Amino acid sequence: MTYYTIRGIVGRSFPIILFTSIIGILTGQILNLRIENLVAMPIILLLIPALIKIGGDTGSMLGARLSSALHMGLGGNLRHSPVVRNSVIAAFIVGECAFAFLAVVVWMTGEILNIGMGLGNLIKLCLISGTFELLIVFSSTVTIAFASHRLGADPDDTVIPLIATLGDLIGVVGIFMTMYLLGFI
Amino acid sequence: MLSHAGHEENDENDFVDEYLGDYASVRSIVREALPFQLIATFGGVASGIILSGMTDELQMIPGLIVIAPAVLGMRGNISSTLGSRLGSAIHMGLITKIERNPELINSVSGSLLLSAIMSFILGIMGHYITIAFGLQSAGVLSLTLIAVIAGVSSGIILSFVAVLLALGMFRFGFDPDNVVTPAIATIGDIVSMLMIFISARMVLSL
Numbered sequence: 001m002t003y004y005t006i007r008g009i010v011g012r013s014f015p016i017i018l019f020t021s022i023i024g025i026l027t028g029q030i031l032n033l034r035i036e037n038l039v040a041m042p043i044i045l046l047l048i049p050a051l052i053k054i055g056g057d058t059g060s061m062l063g064a065r066l067s068s069a070l071h072m073g074l075g076g077n078l079r080h081s082p083v084v085r086n087s088v089i090a091a092f093i094v095g096e097c098a099f100a101f102l103a104v105v106v107w108m109t110g111e112i113l114n115i116g117m118g119l120g121n122l123i124k125l126c127l128i129s130g131t132f133e134l135l136i137v138f139s140s141t142v143t144i145a146f147a148s149h150r151l152g153a154d155p156d157d158t159v160i161p162l163i164a165t166l167g168d169l170i171g172v173v174g175i176f177m178t179m180y181l182l183g184f185i
Numbered sequence: 186m187l188s189h190a191g192h193e194e195n196d197e198n199d200f201v202d203e204y205l206g207d208y209a210s211v212r213s214i215v216r217e218a219l220p221f222q223l224i225a226t227f228g229g230v231a232s233g234i235i236l237s238g239m240t241d242e243l244q245m246i247p248g249l250i251v252i253a254p255a256v257l258g259m260r261g262n263i264s265s266t267l268g269s270r271l272g273s274a275i276h277m278g279l280i281t282k283i284e285r286n287p288e289l290i291n292s293v294s295g296s297l298l299l300s301a302i303m304s305f306i307l308g309i310m311g312h313y314i315t316i317a318f319g320l321q322s323a324g325v326l327s328l329t330l331i332a333v334i335a336g337v338s339s340g341i342i343l344s345f346v347a348v349l350l351a352l353g354m355f356r357f358g359f360d361p362d363n364v365v366t367p368a369i370a371t372i373g374d375i376v377s378m379l380m381i382f383i384s385a386r387m388v389l390s391l
Contacts (some may be wrong), residue, residue, distance in 0.1 A: 002287045003279055004270070009295030010302070017262055021307055024255030025314050031250045034321055038250070039240045049257070049374060050229025057225055061218055063265045065209075083209050089208065090214035097380050099324040115237065161262045166369055178259070 009052040019172045020165040027052075027169045034176060037185050042115045043122075044057060044175070051175060054098045055133035056167025063159035066145040076129050088138055099130035124182060129174035135168045139161060221367050228371035232257075232378040248322040251277045252311040253330050253381055259303050260336065260377040263368055264343045265279040267296040268365040271351040275361055283352065297337065304336030305329060327388050334384035346372060367384040 031038065031048075038045050069083045103119070103126040109118040141163050148159065179185045236253070243250050270292055274280045279288045290379040308329025322328065347369050351361040 002291055004288050004291045004295065006291050006295040006298060008271075008291065010299050013263070013266060013299055013345065014302075017259060017303055018306070020262060021255050021303060021330065022310065024253060024258040025307070025310050026361050027254045027258075028251035028311065029314060029318055029320075031248065031254065032318075034246070035247075035250055039244055042237040042240055044238070046230070046233040049236060049378070050226050052254075053229045053288065053301045053374070054222070054226065057222060058218075065214075086209050086211045087214065090211045090218065093211065093215050094218045094222050098226050099220060101223055101232070102387065106233070107229060113234070113237070142391070150359050162266075164261060165258055168258055170256075 020022070020161050023165045023169055027172050028129070030172050030176065031167075034185070037179075040112075040185070041096070041117075043106065043110045043117045044114070045114075046109060047102070047176065050102050050132075051099070051129065052168045052171030053179070054095055054102065054130065054167075055137045055171050056164035058091045058095040058098070058134065058166070059137040059163040059167050060160045061094075061147055062087055062138060063141045063163050064141065067149075067159055070145065071150045086143065091138060092134055095130065095134045096127070099126040102126055115116070121182065121184075125163070125175070125184075126138055128181070129178040131156050132174040132177065133167065135170045137167050140166055211310060216331050222258055225367065225371045228374055232374040235375070235378045235382055238243045239382055241273070241387070242312055242382065242389065245389060246331070246385055247269045247320070248311055248315045249329050249331065249381075251315050251322075252328055253378075255307050255311065255382060256304065256332055256335055257374055257377050259300070259307065260339055261342065261373050262342070263296050263300055264347060264373045265366045267292060267344065267349065268347045268369045269362065272361040272365055275351060275355050280352070282360070285346065289348065293348065296344065297340050300340035301333065304332040307330035307336070327384065331381065331384045331388050332364060334379040334387065336383070338382040342376050342380075343369060343373055 065087045066084065069081075069087075100123065103122040106126075107119045107122050108114070110122075141159065144162060145159050176185070204301050232357040239249075271280065271289075274288055274292065280286055283289065308331065309325060311332065312322050312328045347365060350368060354361045354364050
């Protein structure tokens with residue numbers, strides 16, 4: 001008998017991957033509704049995979065930290081806990097730095113590929129949609145981590161796949177909202 | 186630990202809070218996490234370059250944009266789980282070599298089987314949900330074929346990378362948990378996007 005069995009691996013992961021795949025398809029539908037805009041502005045296609053990933057990445061890091069803190073019993077008083085507060089602040093700083101960095105990298109890549117957009121517009125687009133994404137993803141992360149802890153589920157199994165998928169969905173919604181706000185579409 | 190009654194509890198809490206405030210300081214978290222995040226952002230831009238070069242395929246295969254994020258997300262979830270499972274198995278001493286190792290074979294085949302089943306479901310769901318939204322779709326066969334070819338081929342490549350990376354890192358004295366999952370997440374997006382592009386071209390040429 002081996003510790004890992006194929007049946008065990010498939011059985012345990014199937015429900016959560018099925019759920020996240022349905023959310024992934026919905027994210028794709030939002031892109032599909034705006035496919036003309038995307039094909040006309042390839043720089044947005046260049047931006048999307050990285051932009052939507054930052055929220056999921058920093059949210060997953062936050063989720064993993066909160067989950068470790070909860071496992072160690074350090075998260076008792078949520079509002080005053082320095083672990084929660086510092087982790088949220090740090091994840092926010094990392095996220096915002098990554099969005100600013102992304103705007104510059106995409107601007108340079110766009111110039112090279114000749115599908116450019118002004119650096120100012122890219123920075124506005126990245127920072128506004130990024131901040132929107134971080135606010136929603138982080139508040140969900142804290143809620144999911146504490147709720148699954150209270151319900152007795154292991155946060156490690158639930159938080160990270162859910163947050164990564166939610167980050168994609170909120171990221172895509174945020175990009176289109178910001179493009180609309182800035183008058184690009 | 187925090188369940189004592191009385192005002193001693195407050196003192197103890199203050200002490201614990203102060204200690205943790207130093208231990209989990211904003212500065213130390215940012216310093217550790219930011220470099221990884223910036224590298225991951227580069228990886229995201231690399232897969233964005235592939236996506237922005239796919240405008241022809243996106244127009245010729247309606248519905249391709251619907252399954253693309255789902256395939257990327259599925260790939261990321263399955264591969265990072267494999268990476269973290271390999272890390273745990275190595276820590277438990279279950280995996281020490283590549284040849285004839287049933288734990289390793291089961292971990293990899295489990296994640297590949299899951300990829301195959303999920304890609305199949307993704308293609309079918311992608312088609313029918315697109316139709317339900319009243320939008321055009323290239324057809325259930327094309328979308329399923331693209332999802333399965335892209336999902337399974339990127340799964341095979343990433344399994345190889347994950348196994349080699351996990352065992353290699355361990356052998357050189359690194360903790361695979363710290364390296365494999367972020368590395369696989371970054372490489373995973375690039376490989377999956379490339380495989381979506383290649384399988385879209387294959388289906389177009391049929």
